[in-house]
Amino acid sequence: MKLFLNKASPYARLVMVVIHEKQLIDRVELNWTDPWASTPALLAVNPVAKVPALMTDGGESIVDSACICAYLDDVGSGRRLHAAAGDVGSLSKYGLGRGLIDAAFGVTIERRFAAAQSEPVLAKRWLDAVQRTIAELEKTPALRRATDQPDIGDLALAVALGYVGFRLQEVDWQRKAPATATWFSRIDARPSMRLTRPE
Ligand SMILES: N[C@@H](CCC(=O)N[C@@H](CS)C(=O)NCC(=O)O)C(=O)O
Known part of the structure; x- marks a missing residue:
C-alpha cells in the first residue's frame, strides 16, 4: 500500500495511528507530500488534492481518513477499532x-x-x-x-x-x-x- 501524507495533518495522523494499532507499518510505503502543491502523484490518487490518500496493493485509491481507517481496520490484524453494530x-x-x-x-x-x-x-x-x-x-x-x-x-x-x-x-x-x-x-x-x- 502507498499512503500520501504530511507531518502536520491530523487526518493523516489518525490514519498513521491506526496503521500502528493494526500492525500494518511494514506493509505501507509512506509518500510525504505537500497537498497544497497538488503534485501529479497526489492528484493521480486523489483528485481532491488532499492528504491522506491511500493506494491499495490492488491499485485502488481510497481517500478521506474515515474511509482509509475503515479499510485498514479490515485488512490489519488485532483488535477491531470500529464500532460494532449498535455501539x-x-x-x-x-x-x-x-x-x-x-x-x-x-x-x-x-x-x-x-x-x-x-x-x-x-x-x-x-x-x-x-x-x-x-x-x-x-x-x-x-x-x-x-x-x-x-x-x-x-x-x-x-x-x-x-x-x-x-x-x-x-x-x-x-x-x-x-x-x-x-x-x-x-x-x-x-x-x-x-x-x-x-x-
Ligand atoms: N475529510 C478529509 C480532510 C483531509 C484534509 O483536509 N487534509 C488537508 C491536510 S490536513 C489537506 O490536504 N488540505 C488541502 C486542501 O484542502 O486543499 C479527511 O478526513 O481525510
Whole structure:
C-alpha cells in the first residue's frame, strides 16, 4: 500500500495511528507530500488534492481518513477499532473527534490564508467550535471513559486534542479541561501516539 501524507495533518495522523494499532507499518510505503502543491502523484490518487490518500496493493485509491481507517481496520490484524453494530457510544466519540479535527484544522487554514488583518470570521466560528467541543468533553465523563483498549473514537479524539495543543496553543485546553487532560495523557502515552507526534 502507498499512503500520501504530511507531518502536520491530523487526518493523516489518525490514519498513521491506526496503521500502528493494526500492525500494518511494514506493509505501507509512506509518500510525504505537500497537498497544497497538488503534485501529479497526489492528484493521480486523489483528485481532491488532499492528504491522506491511500493506494491499495490492488491499485485502488481510497481517500478521506474515515474511509482509509475503515479499510485498514479490515485488512490489519488485532483488535477491531470500529464500532460494532449498535455501539452508539463509539460512534458519538468518533464523530466528535472528527468534528474537533475539522474545526481546529479549519481555524489553522483560515488563519494561514486569510488576507484580512483582523481575526477572520471563519476562524472565530471554528475556534468557538473547538472550545465548545472541549467543554463538552470535559462535562461528559462517558466520552472519556478510562480505557487501555481505545477504539477509533478514542483515538480520533486524542488526535484531535493533540492537534489543538499543537496548532491552537492559545486555547490552553489542558488547563481548562483537566479531567480530559488526564484521560488524554493516558492515550497519548501509547506507542501509536508517541510515534506520530505532529511536527
Ligand atoms: N475529510 C478529509 C480532510 C483531509 C484534509 O483536509 N487534509 C488537508 C491536510 S490536513 C489537506 O490536504 N488540505 C488541502 C486542501 O484542502 O486543499 C479527511 O478526513 O481525510
